[in-house]
Amino acid sequence: MEEAHQHGCKGGVLKKRCRVGEHTVLRVPAGRRDGTVSVEQDALDNLPPPTATAQQLADTFFARKFLTLDEMVVLSGAHSVGRSFCSSFFDRISPIVDAGLDPAYAARLRALCPRNDTPATTPMDPDTPSTLDNNYYKLLPQNKGLFFSDNQLRVNATMNALVTRFAANEAEWKQRFVDAMVKMGHIEVQTGRCGEIRVNCNVVNPSSSSPVVELVGDEDAGAVAAS
Numbered sequence: 001m002e003e004a005h006q007h008g009c010k011g012g013v014l015k016k017r018c019r020v021g022e023h024t025v026l027r028v029p030a031g032r033r034d035g036t037v038s039v040e041q042d043a044l045d046n047l048p049p050p051t052a053t054a055q056q057l058a059d060t061f062f063a064r065k066f067l068t069l070d071e072m073v074v075l076s077g078a079h080s081v082g083r084s085f086c087s088s089f090f091d092r093i094s095p096i097v098d099a100g101l102d103p104a105y106a107a108r109l110r111a112l113c114p115r116n117d118t119p120a121t122t123p124m125d126p127d128t129p130s131t132l133d134n135n136y137y138k139l140l141p142q143n144k145g146l147f148f149s150d151n152q153l154r155v156n157a158t159m160n161a162l163v164t165r166f167a168a169n170e171a172e173w174k175q176r177f178v179d180a181m182v183k184m185g186h187i188e189v190q191t192g193r194c195g196e197i198r199v200n201c202n203v204v205n206p207s208s209s210s211p212v213v214e215l216v217g218d219e220d221a222g223a224v225a226a227s
């Protein structure tokens with residue numbers, strides 16, 4: 001068992017296990033400071049919309065956050081888990097069906113979402129909705145990428161070559177996904193006394209006014225204890 005202690009802003013010596021979907025656990029550095037508030041507008045300002053073109057995805061988000069075009073394709077594979085509301089793809093199914101969407105898939109989506117604001121959700125990967133796998137890259141050439149932005153990965157030759165490659169080689173994609181997730185985790189982290197090291201990565205700490213958290217290192221258990 002390895003033991004490490006961290007205080008304040010220093011981070012990164014410990015590996016933590018992060019659960020994604022039902023079967024996947026990623027090992028990522030622990031000790032990063034996270035924010036203690038969530039503001040809806042921040043997400044809108046910082047994340048690309050599902051209507052983004054390939055050029056917009058590359059220019060306005062990934063380049064601004066120092067991620068490469070390759071990493072954008074790699075990270076997009078995260079859409080092999082999770083769900084979406086109708087509003088994120090409604091303009092692809094109504095009033096006319098987007099040419100880049102499989103007609104049978106579009107018909108199912110129209111049945112689920114008669115209106116833009118129908119409060120229903122659908123998995124982004126209908127085949128294996130809660131397994132983080134390379135199925136996203138297999139869906140795209142079948143015109144079953146849910147968002148316009150997903151389908152845009154195919155309009156650029158460089159990106160489309162990666163889509164084909166990751167569809168054929170899951171092990172390579174998984175390795176590159178972990179690397180890109182770790183890199184993304186270093187973007188605009190909180191420093192100094194801003195934010196806090198989370199005990200549970202999904203939620204702010206029970207008492208989010210206490211910035212000092214001690215990490216008790218157990219590589220396998222990924223234990224993180226508050227002091």
Ligand code: HEM
Binds near residue numbers: 081085
């Ligand atoms: C390439 C640009 C991206 C666009 C345009 C995009 C867009 C979206 C949209 C519109 C949704 C559905 C939101 C809703 O209807 O509630 C979504 C969900 C999701 N996205 Fe992305 N995304 C992008 C990149 C990423 C990246 C880089 C990751 C992670 C590495 C990611 C992970 C997810 C996950 C896990 C969900 C499901 C959330 C849930 O089930 O609650 N996305 N994305």
